[in-house]
Amino acid sequence: MLRTHNCGELNLNHTGNTVTLSGWVQRSRDLGGMTFIDLRDRYGITQLVFNMETNAPLCESARKLGREFVISVTGTVAERSNKNLKIPTGEIEIIADQFEVLNTSKIPPFTIEDNTDGGDELRMKYRYLDLRRNPVRDNLMLRHRMAIETRNYMNNIGFIEVETPVLIKSTPEGARDFVVPSRMNEGQFYALPQSPQTFKQLLMVAGFDRYFQIVKCFRDEDLRADRQPEFTQIDCEMSFVTQDDILSTFEGLTKYLFRTVKGVEIEALPRMTFADAMKNYGNDKPDIRFGMTFVEITDMVKGKDFKVFDDAALVAGINATGCAGYTRKQLDALTDFVKRPQIGAGGLIYLRYNEDGTLKSSVDKFYNEEELKKWAAAFDAKPGDLMLILAGDAGKTRKALSELRLEMGNQLGLRNPEVFAPLWVVDFPLLEWDEETQRYYAMHHPFTSPKPEDIPLLDSNPGKVRANAYDLVINGVEIGGGSIRIHNKELQKKMFTILGFTDEDAQAQFGFLMNAFEYGAPPHGGIAFGFDRMCSLFGGSESIRDYIAFPKNNAGRDVMIDSPAPIKQEQLDELKLKINL
Structure with a gap:
C-alpha cells in the first residue's frame, strides 16, 4: 500500500506517529522558511509542512509541486498551532520527512474547489476532474448510500434481486426505443429496455413472488433537467397482492430511506385520487408542502357583462395569504408570468383584501363590493390576503393556475427543499384519448x-x-409509479384491441407474455422508482445530472468521450447498414 492512512482520518490521537499519505495537491502556500501543502483524497484534506531550516532540499522540491500533482508523503503527525476546526484533520499536520511524485498534472481548466469557476459544459468535458470536487463526490456518496439501504430493506423483507436482459425486442408503444442492429441476424434489431416490465411479470409467472432490481433503462426522448437518455430505476414486483399491499410495502421503503439516509421521520402517506389532484392542484403530482388549493367561482361570477368570465368554462383561483401588499409592479410581473407561451393564460384577475377590510379588484367596474365579498368568502380570505384568478378552457386554466400556485410557493418561501411531503396519487384513468390520432x-x-x-x-x-394504478409523489415530483397488472390473457387481448392493436400485432409484440398467462399467472403488481430523481430530491437538487457519475448534456451527448460518434464503414458493412442523411 502506498499509504498507511487516508487524508480524512488523522487526529490528535495520532500525534507522534509516522504515517504515509497519498493524494492530490489541493493548494500550496510558501511562507518564508515554511511551505504548507494541502493534500486531498476522497476522504478529506491534511496539511503537510516542509521546513527550510530542518530540510532545505526537501522544502525546495516541495515548492515545485503543482496543483493536482499526485504524491506520496511520509512524515510525523504533529499538533497544529493554528487549528482549523472546520475540517476533521484541522487539529494536526504532517511534518514531512520525504515525498515521492507519483504523477504530475497539467494545470486544470477550472479550479478543483467547492465553488469552482468552471461552467457546466467545461466541467462535463472534464468530468473526471469535476468528480474530484467535494459537492460532486458527496452527491455520488449519497447515491451509493441510497442503493445500499434500498438493497438492505428489500433483502430484509424477502425480495431477491434478479437481472433482466438489456438486449430485448422493440415495442412502438410509449417513448422511442434505442435500437441495436444484430450482426448475426441480418436486418433485425434489438432494443434497449425502457423498463424491465414484461420480464418482471414473467418472473411472477415463474414463481419469484418478490423481485427487485436497481436497473439501467433507456429512452430516446427529448431531454430536460430531470431526464437522461439512460437512467436508473428501483424496479419491483410482487405476487398475490392487492394495491394496498404494494402501497404499504413501498411506503415502508420510502420511510426507511428517509430515516436512514436523511434522518427524517415521515408520517403515514396521505392518498389522493387523480380527480382530486387535478381539481385542487391542476396536476397529478401536487406539491402539498403548502396549501393554496384551487377555489372555483365559475357560477358566482357569470352574468355581469365581463366577457372574460362569461365566456369561460372555468373561473378559478388561489388565495395567497398575507400578500395584499403586493405592488402593481409585482402584480404585473405575475400577469406576465401566466401569459408566457409555455403557461398560456390570457391574463390575470386579482382581488386584494386590504388590511382595513376594504376590497380592491382589477374588475371593480363589473362587480360591486357585496359581490366581491362573496368571492372573498369563497376563498376563505382574511384581511391582508390576495386572490389570484384565471379563466378560460377548463384544462388550460387548471394547468396555468397550477404553475401560478407553484410560482407563488417559490416567492413566499413555501417550497423548502429540506421539508418533505410525500403522498400517493391513486385512481388514475386507465386510458387517455388523443385527438390527433383519434385513438x-x-x-x-x-x-x-x-x-x-x-x-x-x-x-x-x-x-x-379507472386504473389500478398509483404514483408516489414527493414535493411535486413524481418519484415512482406502478399498478396492479393484468394477469388474464383475454383481458390483456381486450386491452390491446382498445389500444388499436390488431390480433397479429399483439401476438407479434407480446405473444410471449400472453402465452405465459396460460400457464398459471398469479395476480401481481409492482412499482418502479426513479432512482436518479430520488437521489436528487434527497440531495436538494432539481437536476438528476448532479447525481450521475457521467451524465449526458441536454443534447444527449457525452462531451467527455464525444459520443454519439460515427462508426467506420467496415462496421456498417458488417451490419449491412447504409446511412442516408
Missing part, C-alpha cells in the same frame, strides 16, 4: 389492470375506466 393510449402502460368494478365500461365507455 386511446394507455396512461401508464398496456399491462395496467382496470379497477374490477370498471371492467364493464371497457365496452361501453373506455374513457371512464
Whole structure:
C-alpha cells in the first residue's frame, strides 16, 4: 500500500506517529522558511509542512509541486498551532520527512474547489476532474448510500434481486426505443429496455413472488433537467397482492430511506385520487408542502357583462395569504408570468383584501363590493390576503393556475427543499384519448389492470375506466409509479384491441407474455422508482445530472468521450447498414 492512512482520518490521537499519505495537491502556500501543502483524497484534506531550516532540499522540491500533482508523503503527525476546526484533520499536520511524485498534472481548466469557476459544459468535458470536487463526490456518496439501504430493506423483507436482459425486442408503444442492429441476424434489431416490465411479470409467472432490481433503462426522448437518455430505476414486483399491499410495502421503503439516509421521520402517506389532484392542484403530482388549493367561482361570477368570465368554462383561483401588499409592479410581473407561451393564460384577475377590510379588484367596474365579498368568502380570505384568478378552457386554466400556485410557493418561501411531503396519487384513468390520432393510449402502460368494478365500461365507455394504478409523489415530483397488472390473457387481448392493436400485432409484440398467462399467472403488481430523481430530491437538487457519475448534456451527448460518434464503414458493412442523411 502506498499509504498507511487516508487524508480524512488523522487526529490528535495520532500525534507522534509516522504515517504515509497519498493524494492530490489541493493548494500550496510558501511562507518564508515554511511551505504548507494541502493534500486531498476522497476522504478529506491534511496539511503537510516542509521546513527550510530542518530540510532545505526537501522544502525546495516541495515548492515545485503543482496543483493536482499526485504524491506520496511520509512524515510525523504533529499538533497544529493554528487549528482549523472546520475540517476533521484541522487539529494536526504532517511534518514531512520525504515525498515521492507519483504523477504530475497539467494545470486544470477550472479550479478543483467547492465553488469552482468552471461552467457546466467545461466541467462535463472534464468530468473526471469535476468528480474530484467535494459537492460532486458527496452527491455520488449519497447515491451509493441510497442503493445500499434500498438493497438492505428489500433483502430484509424477502425480495431477491434478479437481472433482466438489456438486449430485448422493440415495442412502438410509449417513448422511442434505442435500437441495436444484430450482426448475426441480418436486418433485425434489438432494443434497449425502457423498463424491465414484461420480464418482471414473467418472473411472477415463474414463481419469484418478490423481485427487485436497481436497473439501467433507456429512452430516446427529448431531454430536460430531470431526464437522461439512460437512467436508473428501483424496479419491483410482487405476487398475490392487492394495491394496498404494494402501497404499504413501498411506503415502508420510502420511510426507511428517509430515516436512514436523511434522518427524517415521515408520517403515514396521505392518498389522493387523480380527480382530486387535478381539481385542487391542476396536476397529478401536487406539491402539498403548502396549501393554496384551487377555489372555483365559475357560477358566482357569470352574468355581469365581463366577457372574460362569461365566456369561460372555468373561473378559478388561489388565495395567497398575507400578500395584499403586493405592488402593481409585482402584480404585473405575475400577469406576465401566466401569459408566457409555455403557461398560456390570457391574463390575470386579482382581488386584494386590504388590511382595513376594504376590497380592491382589477374588475371593480363589473362587480360591486357585496359581490366581491362573496368571492372573498369563497376563498376563505382574511384581511391582508390576495386572490389570484384565471379563466378560460377548463384544462388550460387548471394547468396555468397550477404553475401560478407553484410560482407563488417559490416567492413566499413555501417550497423548502429540506421539508418533505410525500403522498400517493391513486385512481388514475386507465386510458387517455388523443385527438390527433383519434385513438386511446394507455396512461401508464398496456399491462395496467382496470379497477374490477370498471371492467364493464371497457365496452361501453373506455374513457371512464379507472386504473389500478398509483404514483408516489414527493414535493411535486413524481418519484415512482406502478399498478396492479393484468394477469388474464383475454383481458390483456381486450386491452390491446382498445389500444388499436390488431390480433397479429399483439401476438407479434407480446405473444410471449400472453402465452405465459396460460400457464398459471398469479395476480401481481409492482412499482418502479426513479432512482436518479430520488437521489436528487434527497440531495436538494432539481437536476438528476448532479447525481450521475457521467451524465449526458441536454443534447444527449457525452462531451467527455464525444459520443454519439460515427462508426467506420467496415462496421456498417458488417451490419449491412447504409446511412442516408
